[in-house]
Amino acid sequence: MRKRSKYRPRPVLVNPVAYVIESNQPATGNPDAIMVLRIRNHAALEALVRGRATRADLDVLTAVSNITEALHQLGFGGDYRDVCVDGREAILGVVYRAATIGRFTPTGLEIQKLNLLMELHDAQLEIVTVRDVERAMQRVHKLLANPQNVVRMPTKGLPK
Secondary structure (H helix, E strand, O other): OOOOOOOOOOOOOOOHHHHHHHHOOEHHHOHHHHHHHHHHHHHHHHHHHHOOOOHHHHHHHHHHHHHHHHHHHOOOOOOOHHHHHHHHHHHHHHHHHHHHHOOOOOOHHHHHHHHHHHHHHHHHHHHOEHHHHHHHHHHHHHHHHOHHHOOOOOOOOOOO
Protein backbone atom coordinates (compact mmCIF):
# COMPACT_ATOMS: atom_id res chain seq x y z
CA MET A 1 0.00 0.00 0.00
CA ARG A 2 1.38 3.40 -0.98
CA LYS A 3 2.01 6.18 1.45
CA ARG A 4 -0.64 8.85 1.25
CA SER A 5 0.66 12.16 -0.01
CA LYS A 6 0.34 15.26 2.16
CA TYR A 7 -0.23 17.45 -0.88
CA ARG A 8 -3.64 19.09 -0.90
CA PRO A 9 -4.48 21.46 -3.71
CA ARG A 10 -5.69 24.86 -2.56
CA PRO A 11 -8.56 26.66 -4.22
CA VAL A 12 -7.48 29.03 -6.96
CA LEU A 13 -8.98 32.51 -7.05
CA VAL A 14 -10.15 33.42 -10.52
CA ASN A 15 -10.01 37.15 -9.83
CA PRO A 16 -7.87 37.92 -6.77
CA VAL A 17 -8.22 41.69 -7.12
CA ALA A 18 -12.02 41.48 -7.01
CA TYR A 19 -11.75 39.16 -4.00
CA VAL A 20 -9.63 41.67 -2.07
CA ILE A 21 -11.94 44.55 -2.97
CA GLU A 22 -15.02 42.57 -1.94
CA SER A 23 -13.35 41.43 1.30
CA ASN A 24 -12.85 45.02 2.41
CA GLN A 25 -16.49 45.96 1.83
CA PRO A 26 -18.78 46.12 4.86
CA ALA A 27 -20.87 43.02 5.43
CA THR A 28 -23.95 45.19 5.03
CA GLY A 29 -22.90 45.90 1.44
CA ASN A 30 -25.49 43.37 0.28
CA PRO A 31 -28.58 44.45 2.26
CA ASP A 32 -30.75 41.66 0.85
CA ALA A 33 -28.44 38.91 2.11
CA ILE A 34 -28.11 40.54 5.53
CA MET A 35 -31.88 40.97 5.77
CA VAL A 36 -32.46 37.29 4.94
CA LEU A 37 -29.87 36.30 7.55
CA ARG A 38 -31.48 38.47 10.23
CA ILE A 39 -34.97 37.21 9.41
CA ARG A 40 -33.79 33.60 9.68
CA ASN A 41 -32.01 34.26 12.99
CA HIS A 42 -34.90 36.15 14.56
CA ALA A 43 -37.45 33.61 13.27
CA ALA A 44 -35.51 30.84 15.02
CA LEU A 45 -35.48 32.83 18.26
CA GLU A 46 -39.19 33.59 17.97
CA ALA A 47 -39.99 29.92 17.35
CA LEU A 48 -38.03 29.03 20.49
CA VAL A 49 -39.83 31.64 22.57
CA ARG A 50 -43.24 30.50 21.32
CA GLY A 51 -42.45 26.85 22.01
CA ARG A 52 -42.46 25.76 18.35
CA ALA A 53 -38.70 25.38 17.93
CA THR A 54 -37.24 22.48 16.02
CA ARG A 55 -33.73 21.11 15.94
CA ALA A 56 -33.05 23.28 12.86
CA ASP A 57 -33.98 26.39 14.84
CA LEU A 58 -31.56 25.42 17.59
CA ASP A 59 -28.88 24.83 14.96
CA VAL A 60 -29.42 28.39 13.70
CA LEU A 61 -29.16 29.78 17.23
CA THR A 62 -26.03 27.74 17.85
CA ALA A 63 -24.46 29.14 14.67
CA VAL A 64 -25.37 32.68 15.79
CA SER A 65 -23.71 32.01 19.15
CA ASN A 66 -20.57 30.57 17.54
CA ILE A 67 -20.14 33.43 15.05
CA THR A 68 -20.84 36.04 17.71
CA GLU A 69 -18.21 34.55 19.99
CA ALA A 70 -15.68 34.26 17.15
CA LEU A 71 -16.26 37.90 16.16
CA HIS A 72 -15.86 38.85 19.83
CA GLN A 73 -12.51 37.03 19.90
CA LEU A 74 -11.47 38.96 16.78
CA GLY A 75 -12.11 42.22 18.64
CA PHE A 76 -15.68 43.14 17.75
CA GLY A 77 -17.66 43.79 20.92
CA GLY A 78 -14.75 43.38 23.30
CA ASP A 79 -16.74 44.43 26.36
CA TYR A 80 -19.45 41.82 25.83
CA ARG A 81 -17.74 38.54 26.67
CA ASP A 82 -20.35 37.78 29.32
CA VAL A 83 -23.13 38.14 26.72
CA CYS A 84 -21.43 35.54 24.51
CA VAL A 85 -20.89 33.10 27.38
CA ASP A 86 -24.38 33.59 28.80
CA GLY A 87 -25.95 33.07 25.36
CA ARG A 88 -24.01 29.85 24.83
CA GLU A 89 -25.01 28.58 28.28
CA ALA A 90 -28.66 29.46 27.60
CA ILE A 91 -28.65 27.41 24.41
CA LEU A 92 -27.03 24.48 26.19
CA GLY A 93 -29.60 24.72 28.98
CA VAL A 94 -32.46 24.58 26.48
CA VAL A 95 -30.93 21.57 24.71
CA TYR A 96 -30.22 19.62 27.89
CA ARG A 97 -33.73 20.31 29.15
CA ALA A 98 -35.15 19.13 25.81
CA ALA A 99 -33.34 15.83 26.22
CA THR A 100 -35.35 15.13 29.37
CA ILE A 101 -38.77 16.63 28.59
CA GLY A 102 -38.79 16.25 24.80
CA ARG A 103 -39.45 19.93 23.91
CA PHE A 104 -37.29 23.00 23.45
CA THR A 105 -38.60 25.28 26.21
CA PRO A 106 -36.49 28.17 27.49
CA THR A 107 -36.84 29.87 30.84
CA GLY A 108 -37.39 33.62 31.13
CA LEU A 109 -33.75 34.25 32.02
CA GLU A 110 -32.59 32.19 29.02
CA ILE A 111 -34.85 34.23 26.73
CA GLN A 112 -33.29 37.44 28.06
CA LYS A 113 -29.79 36.11 27.51
CA LEU A 114 -30.63 34.98 23.96
CA ASN A 115 -32.16 38.38 23.16
CA LEU A 116 -28.94 40.10 24.29
CA LEU A 117 -26.90 37.65 22.21
CA MET A 118 -29.03 38.39 19.14
CA GLU A 119 -28.68 42.16 19.69
CA LEU A 120 -24.90 41.79 19.91
CA HIS A 121 -24.85 39.67 16.75
CA ASP A 122 -26.89 42.28 14.86
CA ALA A 123 -24.60 45.07 16.08
CA GLN A 124 -21.52 43.11 15.03
CA LEU A 125 -22.94 42.57 11.54
CA GLU A 126 -23.32 46.34 11.18
CA ILE A 127 -19.62 47.03 11.66
CA VAL A 128 -17.73 44.02 10.28
CA THR A 129 -16.38 43.52 6.77
CA VAL A 130 -16.82 40.44 4.62
CA ARG A 131 -13.25 39.39 5.43
CA ASP A 132 -13.96 39.59 9.16
CA VAL A 133 -16.95 37.29 8.77
CA GLU A 134 -14.83 34.85 6.74
CA ARG A 135 -12.15 34.87 9.44
CA ALA A 136 -14.78 34.23 12.12
CA MET A 137 -16.21 31.32 10.12
CA GLN A 138 -12.72 29.85 9.68
CA ARG A 139 -12.15 30.16 13.40
CA VAL A 140 -15.42 28.35 14.17
CA HIS A 141 -14.65 25.56 11.68
CA LYS A 142 -11.17 25.15 13.15
CA LEU A 143 -12.54 24.92 16.69
CA LEU A 144 -15.25 22.46 15.71
CA ALA A 145 -12.74 20.26 13.89
CA ASN A 146 -10.97 19.59 17.19
CA PRO A 147 -13.09 17.15 19.21
CA GLN A 148 -11.72 18.46 22.52
CA ASN A 149 -13.37 21.84 21.92
CA VAL A 150 -16.83 20.51 21.14
CA VAL A 151 -19.41 20.20 23.87
CA ARG A 152 -21.26 16.96 23.28
CA MET A 153 -24.98 17.57 23.33
CA PRO A 154 -27.40 14.76 23.97
CA THR A 155 -28.85 13.21 20.85
CA LYS A 156 -31.36 10.86 22.43
CA GLY A 157 -34.67 12.32 23.44
CA LEU A 158 -34.33 15.54 21.43
CA PRO A 159 -37.33 16.57 19.36
CA LYS A 160 -36.91 16.59 15.62
